[in-house]
Amino acid sequence: MATMTVNGRELEVDEEGYLIDLSQWDKEVGEELAKSENVEMTESHWEVIDFLREYYDEYQIAPAVRVLTKAIGKKLGKEKGNSKYLYELFPYGPAKQACKIAGLPKPTGCI
Amino acid sequence: MSESKKFLYVNRKAPYGTVYALESLEVVLIGAAFEQDVQLLFVDDGVFQIVKGQDTKGIEMKNFSPTYSALGDYEVTKMYVSKESLEERGLTVDDLMPLTYEDEDDDWAEKDSIILVNKDEIAALMEEQDVVLSF
Numbered sequence: 001m002a003t004m005t006v007n008g009r010e011l012e013v014d015e016e017g018y019l020i021d022l023s024q025w026d027k028e029v030g031e032e033l034a035k036s037e038n039v040e041m042t043e044s045h046w047e048v049i050d051f052l053r054e055y056y057d058e059y060q061i062a063p064a065v066r067v068l069t070k071a072i073g074k075k076l077g078k079e080k081g082n083s084k085y086l087y088e089l090f091p092y093g094p095a096k097q098a099c100k101i102a103g104l105p106k107p108t109g110c111i
Numbered sequence: 112m113s114e115s116k117k118f119l120y121v122n123r124k125a126p127y128g129t130v131y132a133l134e135s136l137e138v139v140l141i142g143a144a145f146e147q148d149v150q151l152l153f154v155d156d157g158v159f160q161i162v163k164g165q166d167t168k169g170i171e172m173k174n175f176s177p178t179y180s181a182l183g184d185y186e187v188t189k190m191y192v193s194k195e196s197l198e199e200r201g202l203t204v205d206d207l208m209p210l211t212y213e214d215e216d217d218d219w220a221e222k223d224s225i226i227l228v229n230k231d232e233i234a235a236l237m238e239e240q241d242v243v244l245s246f
Contacts, residue, residue, distance in 0.1 A: 055181075058177060058180075058181075059177050059178050059180060059181035060173065060174070060175055060177045060178050061140065061178050061181060063181070063184065064140070064143075064144040064185070066144065066146075067144075067181075067184045067185055070184065071184060
């Protein structure tokens with residue numbers, strides 16, 4: 001099993017670098033995961049990450065991109081609920097990259 | 112280019128103890144992510160999959176029942192439930208989770224996804240599908 005180290009803590013990750021135990025996640029872990037994706041975190045990034053974690057908490061799944069886009073638009077405003085905005089934040093795919101940084105499993109149906 | 116097909120996922124087994132219910136749910140999410148016309152049918156012990164207040168602590172399995180509430184976001188808006196199967200198990204629609212969706216064409220009004228059907232209606236429902244998958 002692969003691991004990542006955050007402040008001396010050893011955390012298990014899968015072969016693609018997704019955190020195994022999402023309860024181990026905190027903002028520091030998120031920062032470290034973001035580094036591995038070459039994403040520089042800003043307030044706008046965290047807004048999406050927080051949203052994803054809340055969504056997972058409620059529904060026990062990471063949403064597909066289409067669902068994420070719609071839900072973000074509803075919650076954070078129309079100007080943010082489009083794939084252009086989300087891809088600017090997470091160039092390699094909002095669902096895939098943002099879910100990884102949020103410590104969630106890879107979304108179902110994400111290839 | 113390709114038109115979306117009508118998929119009916121038939122869920123017949125209790126949620127835990129076998130992997131059928133969870134596998135079905137995963138396939139439903141994948142199908143819906145690819146914008147197919149996805150509908151669910153719960154019959155036999157399958158009706159237990161959407162019973163509310165599920166607690167899996169004792170069996171140390173993930174309680175995936177909250178995920179059914181997300182299906183509305185995936186535009187899965189029709190969840191058929193067998194009337195007979197509910198009755199045989201002493202259940203009513205009030206024992207089920209309130210599953211809803213927001214109707215885009217009706218100012219995002221919240222509407223019920225659960226539709227009770229009898230045997231004859233199930234037969235007719237299956238008749239109109241392109242694909243029927245049984246779990």
